[in-house]
Amino acid sequence: MKAQMEARMLTRRLWRLVAYSLLILMALIFLIPVYMVIVTSLKNPIEAGQETTSWNLPTKIYWESFSSVWKELAPNLRNSALLVTGATTISALVGSMNGYVLAKWRIRGASFFFPLMLFGMFIPYQAIIIPLFKFMDGINLYGGIPGLVLVHVVYGIPITTLIFRNFYIDIPNELLEAGAIDGAGFFGIYTKIVFPLSLPGFVVVVIWQFTQIWNEFLFAVTLVKDKWQPITVPLAETAGGIAVKWNQPMAAAILAAIPTLFVYIVMGRWFIRGLLAGSIKG
Amino acid sequence: MSKRLLSLGSFLFILAIVVGALGAPTARAQDDLSGQLEIFSWWSGDEGPALEALIALFNEQHPNVELINATVAGGSGVNARAVLKTRMEGGEPPDSFQVHAGQELIGTWVVADRMEDLSFLYEEQGWYDVFPEGLIDLLSTEDGIWSVPVNIHRSNVMWYNPAKVEEWGIEVPTTWDEFLAVCPTLQDAGVTPLAIGEAWTVNHLWESVALGTLGAEGWNGIWSGETDLAGEDFLKVWDTFGKVLACSNFGDDNASLSWQQAIDRVVDGSAAFNVMGDWAAGYMSTTLGLVPGEGFGYVPSPGTAGTFLMLSDSFGLPVGAPNRDNAIAWLTLLGSKEGQDAFNPLKGSIPARIDGDVTNPDLYNAYLQSAAADWAVDTIVGSLVHGAAANENFNGNFSSVIDLFTASGDPSAASAAFVELCSTSGACGG
Amino acid sequence: MYNRKDKTIAFLMILPSLILLGIFVYFFIAQTAWYSVSDWGVNPATALKKGVEKNYVGLDNYHTLISSASDYEFRISFVNTFFFTIFFLAACLILGFFLAFLLDQRIKGEAVFRTIFLFPMSLSFIVTGTIWNWLLKPKGGLNILPEKLFGLDPLKFKWLNSETKVFKFEWMQGGNLFYLGVALFAFALFTYTAQKRHLSWFWIALVGVGLWLISSAGFWNKIWLPIDNPKLDIGTYTGYGYNAALSGVIIAATWQMAGYVMALFLAGIRGISEELREAARVDGCSEWQVYLHIILPQLRPIALSAIIILGHISLKIFDLVYAMAGIDNREVKVPGILMLKGFRSNEWARSSAVAMVMLFAISLVIIPYLWSNLRTEKS
Structure with missing residues (x-):
């Protein structure tokens, strides 16, 4: 019996050793691209273009990759920042209101139009891009950040509504009814009872929308003029073009990734909740 | 300045x-x-x-x-x-x-x-x-x-490195047949006879091959509807094009090269020739600092002397x-x-x-x-790939004809696809 | 609380969202659908004219996509998407489960590992594509990694430009496979709903046999016969199949999304009560058997969610491919790229048809999912 226990302990220990080494191995594999992007971005253009030495450390650290890319892409980063701030704020507010209505006010037909709303977040945006384009032009919103904000807000309605709806459903109805007895109407209940409880919901939605919009490409490349392009567009061009100086696309990739990475690392727990919420079931 | x-x-x-x-x-x-x-x-x-x-x-x-x-x-x-x-x-x-x-x-x-x-x-x-x-x-x-x-x-210029050409002891070909003749010699010496770059440079090569095979009149005839696109001559274009590609780095690593990188191969001697528009001269003389005629040589692409594909x-x-x-x-x-x-x-x-x-x-x-x-002094004809000869619809879809050819290797299939594209785009005169 | 005035206000508050979505989703889809059956841009000369008249041409544009010799790149991209989706899903699910399983072993520093596996998810596909584009260069990156680490010979694999193909098939057969797929899918759907309604297996089997007969008798082809078109000129191109060049894109996509599946599974595993697992252990199950018999079955709904989410991403993927292979790569192309390419040659109707095919494929996955989800929620 004792021998058996010991054997068990041993296998258990052995297994943990295996598990740790597997995890470390996987982590290293996942970090390969990170190593590559950092190393390449710190090489000078000639060194960075050499494929055969791509794994080597830079012979001399070349910060100019970042300064030159920064000079070039700062306006685009500013555009992205403007876009994300505007679109995330508005779509979080809209989603909160919709979620409140759908979770707490039995609207007739909701079971019919709610799935129709949700469908909007799965469609390939290629299927609407040509009419969208003409429409934006027609209402004079083609070309600038406001138009792009509108588009992201609209196509963000399904997911933000869904997240808030699932969040608000857990607020007990009694709480709301107590508010109603105190004389609060639709808005009173929202501002006094629902909204103050909404912080976690807002965090999840803001993180989700922030990363989605920052990372988006198709609308960015088709709906705005060069001057207002978000960061993903020039990034795709530097890499897709005739790049031989790979330090630049790599430095640009780092710049473009920092904001979302920052959000992810600082608020990782909420980020994961957002991810899970995105899978409907929550 | x-x-x-x-x-x-x-x-x-x-x-x-x-x-x-x-x-x-x-x-x-x-x-x-x-x-x-x-x-x-x-x-x-x-x-x-x-x-x-x-x-x-x-x-x-x-x-x-x-x-x-x-x-x-x-x-x-x-x-x-x-x-x-x-x-x-x-x-x-x-x-x-x-x-x-x-x-x-x-x-x-x-x-x-x-x-x-x-x-x-x-x-x-x-x-x-x-x-x-x-x-x-x-x-x-x-x-x-x-x-x-x-x-x-x-468009129809062929570039080479004079010093290397001399070293290999070859003549610069003036027709595609001459090029194909010199091809095995170069391959035996471990040199890529022709350097090509990403997708559009393949199309670019095609127009030089077509012009060199059909001549200026035949080339213009494609766009006026006078050249028989099911005829022998046009099939020969595809046939030659296939052979030329076989003498190049096509399908090897061409797709990951920019046109400049393809030129670099010629400059460093790992490839013998490159067909590219004459913006390549600007790249070699300004960016690479080579002297025209010494650091790099140039001739009209094979079979196109006296014609200026502009x-x-x-x-x-x-x-x-x-x-x-x-x-x-x-x-x-x-x-x-x-x-x-x-x-x-x-x-x-x-x-x-x-x-x-x-x-x-x-x-x-x-x-x-x-x-x-x-x-x-030359006869002037317009380039296909660079927008002079055919409309954008033809041009935008031309690469799929090239892809079809390179995938199937079949000249008559490529000709048929070419004809179909002609009729859908209305680019070939009728 | 639910007095009439407040209910009206509630409805008015959600109304703008409904109207906007009505326009931005359904009206625009309807417009694209209309373009896809029109001749807009079929005559290139008038493609960009202001106020050009569009005529109804039926399914001609779809017909051309499926059968014309010069549109075979659409067929390649269609086939690519199919293989991409299958391998990407398989890779993400297996790797994601494996990582979740490892992390579930009461690991010290779990948060660190989780962060590492999940961070690619926060990146843009464009960023991922840019990085992997460089990692997959033929003479550098992954190809020389074995050399750098172990001194082995460098690989010669042409990641994004390989022309090696496996699982080759003829398009004609592909057409039949497509119909078979539709029949199978319809059957699966029927079985699923039938089970919910407790229909007897006899009826299910009957419908299954019926569908099989219909599809194998070529009945579908009689309804709509683009595949059996006589002007079909596609026997000359035999390159349909899984292209090895897609592997690079699949690796990059898996790198980005596997952590997401891991997070889903981990949340699912953690949701299963420890008592249940302990009970199984007391019954003499080994740790492995606990996973096999207790945990895996419970994860099925989560796996389904993951399949749907990743599946719809992969069916519409294009920015990753765009950043990795550009718009003119010969083999690595997907419908979303062709759509952009169509802009270049002013083929609006054709582009719209491509987009509608994408929408259709995604709807096949999403609509049943939304439907069943809401049904379960209601009950």
């Missing part, structure tokens, strides 16, 4: 005042211009300095105009054209945009009534006399002239340009002798004007001088 530009600018400035005082049609007083001017092009990177020289010249002439240089990078302008289209469709045209002279302009924008007729500017500036007639024909329809050509490039970058005036007056000032500069002689030496092209200063060795290097000499 800038000092010279400065004096040139002030000279033009004075000239403008004098002309203005004389009450000539150019009464738009130049210093009245203000506001913005947005020009749209795909010149960037190595091709950027030439455009910058033009912009500097413009800024000297019109210091109150804020010139916005919207550049979308990407080989041969394919990305830029997609962006331009979204902007035009969106009713947001730039004031003036770069477009390949010929069908790319006419078949896309002129037929759609999106361009302004520039006949008035040609008359005003006396350009009818300074641009070759054949070129003006290419820029015109019955209803007008649609753009101002800045430069002339040649393309021309031009700028047009879209209907509804927000700053029309400034755009006209820009076009005036482009068509001027000063503008062309400022731009072309840096771009590595020859002026479209016949009175350009092409014999001046300070401006035009040995390659460009020889190109200018050919331009004056």
